[in-house]
Amino acid sequence: MTHPDLHLHTNASDGQMDAYQLARLVQRAEVTLFSVTDHDTMAALPAAADWADERGLAFLPGVEISTEGDEEVHILGYGVKADDPALNECFAQMRRDREARVRIMGKRLDEMGMHLPVDEIIRQAGDSVGRPHLGRAMQEAGYVGSVSEAFEKYLGAGKPAYAPRPTPSAEEAIRLLRSRGAVPVLAHPEEYQWPDEKLLSRLDQWQRAGLMGLEVYHPANRQRYAFYDQLARSRGLLVTGGSDFHRENDGHHGQIGETAPAWKNAVRDAWTLYRLVNAN
Ligand SMILES: [Zn+2]
Ligand SMILES: [Zn+2]
Structure with missing residues (x-):
């Protein structure tokens, strides 16, 4: 069975x-x-x-x-x-993009007076750093009451600290896997x-x-x-x-x-x- x-x-x-x-x-x-x-x-x-x-x-x-x-x-x-090698390079690029995105959002928050230890956040998050890690750091620093508040006010799509997430399209991922x-x-x-x-x-x-x-x-x-x-x-x-x-x-x-x-x-x-x- x-x-x-x-x-x-x-x-x-x-x-x-x-x-x-x-x-x-x-x-x-x-x-x-x-x-x-x-x-x-x-x-x-x-x-x-x-x-x-x-x-x-x-x-x-x-x-x-x-x-x-x-x-x-x-x-x-x-x-x-x-x-x-081709898949690992794709994933390495995605990690670099995630990190760059978190740095952009951290800089925007910084300009709004919210100072976060971005290097430390990236280091602790490991391979898949993203908005939830920033949201938790904002909560810990007392800038917001909750992670969902951080998304609603700052990190969500269209909010002031938001930066888009660069990833492959589904079609690109499908073609890469097949290849x-x-x-x-x-x-x-x-x-x-x-x-x-x-x-x-x-x-x-x-x-x-x-x-x-x-x-x-x-x-x-x-x-x-x-x-x-x-x-x-x-x-x-x-x-x-x-x-x-x-x-x-x-x-x-x-x-x-x-x-x-x-x-x-x-x-x-x-x-x-x-x-x-x-x-x-
Ligand atoms: Zn899954
Ligand atoms: Zn899934």
Whole structure:
């Protein structure tokens, strides 16, 4: 029996656990085919692959690329190689851009009389510094009462300290993944809250660019699994699924293995993807 979870985060991005801690939970949840898909980094993949190897579990190396700037669209890539130079250069550029953006916003806040230790904020945030880190520092310094107040008054789109976020477009990420022999999949479509016509036209555009799958069995899609399942299959897209686990006792993201029971064709779908990746 295959029990897949193809969407998991470690502390290489914004999850709580390292690859080994995560792997222990994967085993405890009786997940037999899993993927680690951190945001814009592949740093945890070698350790996860080693662990899977030791225990004879099937592992799909993955990544989740942030695209399209502030209207964030996430593109999952399966079958990536952790030492892929083109992908690593893309992620390094994204880190440099994130840091530059935080410096621009920090300077604007400074000009408004809010003095924040920007170097320290960047250093502590690690690889994915962003507006929430600035918001928390503003709260700690007493400039705002809460992070949401910081966004409403200063950091949100169109507010005085706001700077746009440079990221690749979804289409660029899809083309890059395909050019590296990986399988691009649109993550959690329901999270974007698009009208169906918009989703359909974007799928047209992205399938032309090389999109190969749709993440149907994700907690955000829970109310519309049948719709997305049928949509993906009718368009010849692979059906994938995963919990988007970040940490235990998490009200926002899923818990390991949680979407597999609703995924009737999990065995066939997950192995189709696995075989496709390993045939490359
Ligand atoms: Zn995501
Ligand atoms: Zn995710």
